[in-house]
Amino acid sequence: MRALLVDRSAPGGLRLGAAPDPEPTAHQALIRVTATSLNYGEVRFGIADAPQGTVLGWDAAGVVERAAADGSGPAVGTPVVTLGADGAWAELRAVDTELIGRVPDGADPGAVSTVPVAGASALRALHRLGPILGRRVLVTGATGGVGRYAVQLARLGGAHVIASTGAPEAHGDGLRALGAHEVVKGPEEVGAPVDGVLDMVGGGQLVAAYERLAERGTLVAVGHATGEGEHFPYGTFFGDQGRHDRSVATFFLLACTGLAPDLTWLAERVAAGELDPQIAWRGGWDAAAEAVDSLLGRRLHGKAVLDLA
Template identity: 60%
Template structure:
């Protein structure tokens, strides 16, 4: 089969080449990939730092060509959306059936390929925050892939959503996705009405400021670290005698949370197919231009998700 392989001597560290077909384990289905999407972590870390000769890629959508031998998962011919630690950027992918969601028949698999890491993380992190109907939720890094899905799902769940972005020009677009309130600088966090939950995607000073905005018994879920900065909390930030005690900071990583993920991906795919969830696809091309697309995303010139189709 053809696949995009990590090759540090090639433009963009990627080479389209012939590799052996994957051999699925008993609990895996073999999927013919139609489209895959790019994620920030892939373009900034996996590709430049990856092992030469490996096939990268987390998110992909396609059609099952061989059902799992153990009888789990969808039948051959089923359109699906998949996630895994690698192997998505290829014509064929062997995927654990627990990490497969089904897509509606006839749906455009390009937008659906954007869902696993970004929308899956957004949904699971909101579950970790707890009940959000009628509560206040703050999303930092709201203009990124996970952030945009989080805004839509939190608003759908009945939350009052505050979006934090470093780019004021994104304010109207974030409101269109469900944000009720926009914050563009850290100092403004001190004046927010306390929030019940935080989806924290930036790290560094943003995590510190967002923790300070938590209400009593509030939960901050750290699911991204795009700043690359560490955190230094001020004295008394964790004292238990303040008005806001029993606040939690927890971390989240999607691939360590596989139970029920296939069902969540199926639900997200149906929402997307009905036009009720907008993946915000801003770049779509075929894999002959994958290195260019990776460079565009790494350079922050893609104001949304990037989708690569396999001809």
């Protein structure tokens, strides 16, 4: 099969080449991939750290080529969206059936390929906050792929949504169009305390966002874009003055169970136009280097999609 292979001597660290067809286990379906979306983490760290010749990729949409031998999962010919630790940047992918969502007929594979990491991370992180109807929710790093889904989903869930971005003058109108009630430059600009935070940034922003939590509030640490540590000043974890029972939750999508229904639900919302995948770059997989360069240069605010045709 054709695949994008890790080759750090090539532009973007990837080259088109040939790889062996994957051999599914009994609980895996074989997927014919038609589109994949790229995530900053996999291009920033995966390409740098993976052995040469590896086929990476977390997100892929396509069609079931061979159903799982144990009878689980969708039938041959079903359009699907898939999540995995690797293998998405290839014509064929073997995927556990617990990580396969069904896609409505006629849906754009490129649009639904943005769902697995970005959409599912936002959805599960919001679930971790608990009921959000009528609550104040802060999303930091709101212009990224996960952040844009988080803003939309939090608004759908009935929250008062505050979106944080380093350039509100450039992205404020777009974030408000997605559902943000307020757009701020950083957590320090948030007025009244918030009931929950989805943090995509880490470092000092996570610390500042935690300081804005109301009593019994929760911060979910989803992303770590700064690559910096978190240093909390003395007194941060005192429980007086409205700080009782505040918490920080770590997050790892592939540790979540029962993701197939989430992927299906999100794909349906995207196909129906109720969620905007916010595709900022789209092209063929022969242009992968351009997409990788744009992601690493932080020039994309939204998702990058490769069509595997």
